[in-house]
Structure formats: structure tokens, C-alpha cells
Amino acid sequence: MSRPEDSPWAVSVAQVSTRAGQSTRVDRDFPAPEGIGDQVVGIPAGTPVHVKGDIDSLVDGLLLQAHVSVPLKTECTRCLRPVNTSIQDDPVVFFPYKEPEPEPTHGKEEILAEQEDEAGGQTYPLASGGAFMDLEALLRDTLVEALPLQPLCRPDCRGLCPQCGMDLNDHPDHHHEMMDDRWAALEGLKQRLEQEENPGSDGRTGE
Ligand SMILES: [Zn+2]
Ligand SMILES: [Zn+2]
Secondary structure (H helix, E strand, O other): OOOHHHOOOEEEOOOOOOOOOOEEEEEEEEEOOOOEEOOOOEEOOOOEEEEEEEEEEOOOEEEEEEEEEEEEEEEOOOOOOEEEEEEEEOOEEEEEOOOOOOOOOOOOHHHHOOEEOOOOOEEOOEEHHHOEEEOHHHHHHHHHHHOOOOOOOOOOOOOEOOOOOOEOOOOOOOOOOOHHHHHHHHHHHHHHHHHHHOOOOOOOOOO
């Protein structure tokens, strides 16, 4: 059995969760949880995610206001060049002292994770009766949401030539002389249509 404090995402909050008005800080790296994006646009599990934030104890729970940052290596969806960027986000989440579910948990705290409170903000459970805050679910949710759907090397990337794949960022004047090809294709189509209209002896049952 693994204890909550053995989790690589555990943050000890026992000293602040005893009464309201206390505060502490978190400022360190946590390993990226599994399941963030895919191989093209994603964060490999274990990538150091830096979390810097304040934890304040309120009457009914702990409030975490954090800045989360992690490097992102991906490729431009237009020109396929490698893109080295980062994901930044500023989640504000609440960890209530009271378990939101009346039934006793059987070590299945994951199921309770990610509940929306009335204000629409994210709420996560504390572990070990309020002694630890586990940031795994929070980090996964935050990073999945912050992943760019279509990363670009720069906002105005010209992409690749759809005909030959040449990088149009390097060759902005690149184009193909397409008129001749198009007229030739049209001519071929015209001939085919004319043949279909006059199928000769191979007529349909039009009697
Ligand atoms: Zn690009
Ligand atoms: Zn081309």
C-alpha cells in the first residue's frame, strides 16, 4: 500500500490546514502525470512541471493559487518544424476539508477528484484527513486543458506547398505553373463526357 505522502505529487499542508488564516508556499517541480496529450502534441510522463503558488487556509478548506509551467516539445502543424515552447497556466483551486462524499472512501480518492463547486471552479479532495494535498489530478486537468490544439512555429507560418511539400517559409515566392496542367485535365474530362453521352452500340435499355 502506498501512503498519500509517498505520492510524488503530495504537498504537506498539515501545518496550515489546522486553522483559518494560515498560508504557505509551494515552489518546486513535480513530474508530469501520464495521459497528457499524445505523442505529437503532449507532455511525456515525468517531465518536470514547475508549480509556484500560495496555499491559504480558509474556514472550510484550502485555496491554492498557482502558476504552472512546463516545457513543450512538439512540431508545427503547418510546416512540421520542431517547436520548443512551454505551457503556462494559473489555476485557482479549492481543497475542502470535508469530503464531498458521505460514504467512506476505500482508497479510491481518484474517483472523487475533479468536482465542480458552485462557483464553477475546480475542487479537489485533500488526502490523509487534510494533511496532504495531492496535485496529480490538478496538474493533469490543467495541462490537458492548456495544450495547444494546433501548435505553430509562428502565428503566420506559411506551411508547406500542397503540391510538392516545399517549405514556403524558406521559399515565399514558390509556386507552380498550373494553368497548362489544369487545361489539360479539363480537356481530358470533356472528351470522357462526350464519350459517355454517345456510348455507341453499347446502349442502355431505352426502347
Ligand atoms: Zn510552421
Ligand atoms: Zn511546390
